[in-house]
Amino acid sequence: MGQSGQVTTSTRIVLASRPHGEPTDDNFRTEHVELPEPADGEALLQTLYLSLDPYMRGRMSDAKSYAAPVEIGAVMVGATVSRVLRTASDAVSEGDIVLGYGGWQSHSVEKVAHLRRIDPGAGVPVSTALGVLGMPGFTAYAGLRNIGRPQPGETVAVAAATGPVGSAVGQIARLKGARTVGIAGGPDKVAYAKELGFDVALDHRSETFADDLKEAVPGGIDVYFENVGGAVWDAVLPRLNPFARVPVCGLVAGYNATSLPEGPNRAPALMGAILSKSLLVRGFIQTEFAAEQTPDFLRDMTGWIADGSVQYREDIVDGLDQAIEAFRGLLKGRNFGKLVVRVSE
Amino acid sequence: MGQSGQVTTSTRIVLASRPHGEPTDDNFRTEHVELPEPADGEALLQTLYLSLDPYMRGRMSDAKSYAAPVEIGAVMVGATVSRVLRTASDAVSEGDIVLGYGGWQSHSVEKVAHLRRIDPGAGVPVSTALGVLGMPGFTAYAGLRNIGRPQPGETVAVAAATGPVGSAVGQIARLKGARTVGIAGGPDKVAYAKELGFDVALDHRSETFADDLKEAVPGGIDVYFENVGGAVWDAVLPRLNPFARVPVCGLVAGYNATSLPEGPNRAPALMGAILSKSLLVRGFIQTEFAAEQTPDFLRDMTGWIADGSVQYREDIVDGLDQAIEAFRGLLKGRNFGKLVVRVSE
Numbered sequence: 001m002g003q004s005g006q007v008t009t010s011t012r013i014v015l016a017s018r019p020h021g022e023p024t025d026d027n028f029r030t031e032h033v034e035l036p037e038p039a040d041g042e043a044l045l046q047t048l049y050l051s052l053d054p055y056m057r058g059r060m061s062d063a064k065s066y067a068a069p070v071e072i073g074a075v076m077v078g079a080t081v082s083r084v085l086r087t088a089s090d091a092v093s094e095g096d097i098v099l100g101y102g103g104w105q106s107h108s109v110e111k112v113a114h115l116r117r118i119d120p121g122a123g124v125p126v127s128t129a130l131g132v133l134g135m136p137g138f139t140a141y142a143g144l145r146n147i148g149r150p151q152p153g154e155t156v157a158v159a160a161a162t163g164p165v166g167s168a169v170g171q172i173a174r175l176k177g178a179r180t181v182g183i184a185g186g187p188d189k190v191a192y193a194k195e196l197g198f199d200v201a202l203d204h205r206s207e208t209f210a211d212d213l214k215e216a217v218p219g220g221i222d223v224y225f226e227n228v229g230g231a232v233w234d235a236v237l238p239r240l241n242p243f244a245r246v247p248v249c250g251l252v253a254g255y256n257a258t259s260l261p262e263g264p265n266r267a268p269a270l271m272g273a274i275l276s277k278s279l280l281v282r283g284f285i286q287t288e289f290a291a292e293q294t295p296d297f298l299r300d301m302t303g304w305i306a307d308g309s310v311q312y313r314e315d316i317v318d319g320l321d322q323a324i325e326a327f328r329g330l331l332k333g334r335n336f337g338k339l340v341v342r343v344s345e
Numbered sequence: 346m347g348q349s350g351q352v353t354t355s356t357r358i359v360l361a362s363r364p365h366g367e368p369t370d371d372n373f374r375t376e377h378v379e380l381p382e383p384a385d386g387e388a389l390l391q392t393l394y395l396s397l398d399p400y401m402r403g404r405m406s407d408a409k410s411y412a413a414p415v416e417i418g419a420v421m422v423g424a425t426v427s428r429v430l431r432t433a434s435d436a437v438s439e440g441d442i443v444l445g446y447g448g449w450q451s452h453s454v455e456k457v458a459h460l461r462r463i464d465p466g467a468g469v470p471v472s473t474a475l476g477v478l479g480m481p482g483f484t485a486y487a488g489l490r491n492i493g494r495p496q497p498g499e500t501v502a503v504a505a506a507t508g509p510v511g512s513a514v515g516q517i518a519r520l521k522g523a524r525t526v527g528i529a530g531g532p533d534k535v536a537y538a539k540e541l542g543f544d545v546a547l548d549h550r551s552e553t554f555a556d557d558l559k560e561a562v563p564g565g566i567d568v569y570f571e572n573v574g575g576a577v578w579d580a581v582l583p584r585l586n587p588f589a590r591v592p593v594c595g596l597v598a599g600y601n602a603t604s605l606p607e608g609p610n611r612a613p614a615l616m617g618a619i620l621s622k623s624l625l626v627r628g629f630i631q632t633e634f635a636a637e638q639t640p641d642f643l644r645d646m647t648g649w650i651a652d653g654s655v656q657y658r659e660d661i662v663d664g665l666d667q668a669i670e671a672f673r674g675l676l677k678g679r680n681f682g683k684l685v686v687r688v689s690e
Contacts, residue, residue, distance in 0.1 A: 248619050249620070265608055267612045270615060271596055275596055280627045283621070288623065
């Protein structure tokens with residue numbers, strides 16, 4: 001294993017067609033191709049772990065967005081932890097474990113300049129470079145640091161509270177002295193949110209959710225970290241305090257939507273709340289802050305994991321052939337923790 | 346005139362009932378009361394000019410907002426320029442002209458500590474303390490300085506472009522090196538927006554407005570100063586560039602709305618745009634910045650008026666008995682320039 005001499009083909013999942021609503025099997029195609037060779041400055045990598053994240057649904061569509069869509073016939077994009085099989089650069093060595101953007105495939109050729117070496121002896125699984133120590137963890141860190149800015153004694157709420165972003169948001173906010181409210185789907189996730197240290201954990205599937213939330217935050221909400229959208233946002237908006245901050249990093253509840261929801265049109269009410277409560281609502285993609293703040297993040301988060309003040313949970317699925325079904329589940333909240341595909345060992 | 350000995354009664358307009366939709370005559374009541382006496386630290390003022398502003402519609406309702414509603418039976422609130430008739434404080438003298446918050450009445454008693462003396466010899470009418478040198482001008486100044494932050498070469502758009510806030514936004518943004526797009530209602534206002542120096546002036550009443558806007562901003566919009574809402578905002582949203590900033594200081598188009606507009610529900614699309622374009626949308630009330638930045642504003646704006654780089658226009662209505670009808674017109678955009686009631690001379 002890991003000896004490239006024994007492997008001659010690569011398996012990859014490409015975008016076959018653009019989904020209308022929930023992605024179906026027909027939107028993907030699995031291909032087997034000859035193992036590519038690295039050119040100068042590149043390395044051939046064997047994928048160990050593939051990250052599955054909600055943003056990928058956006059890349060399957062050609063609607064205008066912050067990132068170009070995946071082209072039809074192109075490999076589905078995704079962050080990966082891989083082992084270097086062959087290198088045409090001195091910057092990495094055969095056998096190194098690296099974080100890259102290899103996509104949904106068993107092997108990838110990447111520019112070495114785009115890779116980050118991972119220390120497999122650091123005391124945490126290398127797959128955490130896709131979760132708590134990777135993009136989702138950094139999204140939480142950067143969104144709170146640059147936009148949410150929780151102050152001691154303030155109340156911070158987040159949905160998908162047991163997911164990789166939400167769980168990091170809650171735990172970082174608690175470390176900053178905030179009271180934390182975790183919102184999750186179903187009793188198991190609510191129980192786990194309590195384990196994670198959320199001061200309050202609520203089930204958004206409960207029929208009384210909006211009332212439960214109102215009761216849980218008598219002093220209102222100062223920061224709502226928005227990664228879900230939909231009905232949770234509708235319930236949170238009336239609870240926001242004057243000068244509340246809303247970092248918006250995801251709206252997974254609507255990613256499969258094929259048309260605007262039925263009326264009434266709540267956009268004027270949303271703008272009205274923004275005005276009457278002097279709200280700050282700010283969309284962001286973690287890449288905006290990554291170059292400047294990743295070193296701080298890795299230092300802080302590694303320390304918090306080491307001293308036990310941040311916990312994390314991974315939901316590991318075995319085999320690239322499980323990626324499509326796992327991804328569909330992700331868009332419905334079926335995963336429990338950071339969803340990662342173990343592609344090889 | 347100005348001799349308190351000759352006056353024994355004050356005329357005032359109180360809130361008689363809360364409006365449902367557009368305010369009607371029944372929502373107001375005119376009363377004549379005995380002239381009040383100033384207590385220690387107070388002054389009795391004769392109102393010269395009363396400012397009429399869209400925010401007053403909000404104060405007539407008891408919906409939760411940043412400011413307490415006007416109580417039923419209480420005098421309608423409003424900024425005023427007045428003459429001191431009698432004073433029980435050394436801080437002002439009889440005959441001084443002061444900026445206060447006297448409300449819709451011919452006389453008021455105010456705490457002297459809340460008044461700002463106005464120099465009637467400064468070369469501009471004292472009524473400008475209610476407009477370009479007052480709250481509306483400062484709203485433009487503070488919203489651009491703290492939230493919009495236009496950079497040279499960027500495009501700044503604003504609606505109600507001939508109004509006191511919009512005209513200041515456009516002219517300040519131009520001074521900062523931005524390209525400016527003014528949106529106004531009707532050919533007269535569009536022509537005046539061009540006079541004010543807007544690089545582009547568009548009529549939102551035109552059937553082709555959305556297309557006109559698209560054509561006018563091939564490079565997109567970097568700052569949209571939101572003081573109107575409604576259909577203009579719907580047309581602007583698709584034109585916003587990544588990382589655009591949207592200071593929200595008013596939504597006058599919806600102030601008389603009695604229910605949520607018909608569907609589809611555009612709130613998820615709005616949140617989607619905030620996410621996909623990393624927008625900053627921030628509601629604000631100028632009071633948030635007033636204590637710290639008013640001195641800078643008065644220095645800058647006085648200079649700009651003196652050297653001709655900022656123009657202003659007043660729409661002066663004569664007589665307190667005209668206030669109600671003028672206010673209704675304001676909510677429909679019938680005023681042309683800063684709407685002020687001349688209450689006495």
